[in-house]
Amino acid sequence: MTVTPPPAPRAAQAAPPAITATGLRKSYGDKVVLDGIDLSVPQGTVFALLGPNGAGKTTAVKILSTLITADAGELRVAGHDLAAEPHAVRAAIGVTGQFSAVDGLITGEENMLLMADLHHLSKREGRRVAAELLERFDLVEAAKKPASGYSGGMKRRLDIAMTLVGGPRIIFLDEPTTGLDPRSRHTMWGIVRELVADGVTVFLTTQYLEEADELADRIAVLNGGRIAAEGSAEELKRIVPGGHVRLRFTDPAAYRSAASALRGGAGDDEALALQIPSDGSQRDLRSVLDRLDAAGVEADELTVHTPDLDDVFFALTGAPVPASTHQPKEAVR
């Protein structure tokens, strides 16, 4: 962690991070799931734990949300020690697990009122909060139907709505968009952004790099029980090379003269496309354009590709991605 907080008034400076973990370890038998991870999440930010299946993301969430106990590590959530004051931690957090935590046998509204009762809201307050959240998450129509009949997206929305009943200041979302269709995914992203706008701290796990890129202030890549890298999306992208400019032509003659003008680029004779290594800076682009001008050719299409989190992810997690898969992936875009 190399976040240097801007100079702030004393009171603000004293605000402790929402979540800290030092040397967090957990193993099941011989299998080490978390092998000493350190992290710190400032209040009011989104932190994404990114990793392939089986990396230990869910275990980390389960531990930080008091569901299971850690083997070792100093853990603080909302200013309370997890081992010593789990009840105080629970009072401050909301959790939406990977598998929907709704009671399928009762209706959406009954689920909401159940949460209100467990947060010890008065009957009237409970009804108000439940109605408000059902409205906000577009569940009014389905409110009187058993939750078991809800679609995946509706279940997830109900799940989050239930999490919000107590007005938690820290929210854990374990793979909130896994299994959702694109529209539901974007709805979920909107929900997360709204939460953060209200000053809530969000700790989410995801296997979608795009999601971490979209939402998170800071991203930690978890692999094999260790944090392989941590930083903002931009910082992580700088770790790996792979930026390039791609030029596409329709005229084979123009393609050939461009290819000779821009030596060093990789050509695709079939698609009439050239790929030139580039860091995407203005100076670099200008030099490419100047050389094209000098050769008197005009590209039909020019796109700049900066390395995305996919590249970072594969580089860090050592996933078996042969270089060739990179090509079709680019071509698809």
Next chain:
Amino acid sequence: MSTLSLAVRDSSTMLRRNLLHARRYPSLTLNLLLTPVMLLLLFVYIFGDVMSAGIGGEGADRATYIAYIVPGLLMLTIGSTVIGTAVSVSNDMTEGIIARFRTMAIHRGSVLVGHVVGSVLQSVLSVVLVGAVAVAIGFRSVDATPLEWLAAFGLLVLFSAALTWIAVGMGLISPNAEAASNNALPMILLPMLSSAFIPVETMPGWFRPIAEYQPFTPAIETLRGLLLGSEIGHNGWLALGWSVGLVVLGYFWATAKFAQDPR
């Protein structure tokens, strides 16, 4: 909020949840109610002549045998109901909502207490329904005083609480509903091996001590004594001892299991 009022409030919330489940999906409860009613009719109308001749000897009729087996069947009804408890606890534990409860600032035991109280209420309701069938086919109590009725009711409640806590423990150690139903099988087998259908004295000698001192026989004999005026003797204390012992054992077993990290 004090720990006690938190416990009471959260437990009653959980109870409401369980009652809502039972009301929405009464099929499980009704299925389990079928067993004691079928057994009652089977033993009275099919095996009735042989059975009544067997227990009463000269002059015994069907009414004598009805009187004999109804207390046992009421206890069996409880055993049958708590199998449903084990199944629904085991089902519940696989639900994501339990994980949510564990991460909320609620009283830890409330989830189980809700199940237990809900199940005891269901047991009592089932006992009343089976009792009504028994009365319909001719069962009458013999000179039971209001105090004896009250004691009988108290015994039924206490005994169902005892079996329920054990059943909750069984539900918690079962990975799925099938396993829970198997693990809870003794709840319906034990009354078969008790004095519910035939007197212990008529069983083989080597088996008699087992039948006599297992939890169901003392409870059945005590209920018989309260409703029909037969000799209770040491069975009253045995029934009380078993009930309280099982409540305590089941409570500590179940809460310890629930406190463990979930799978």
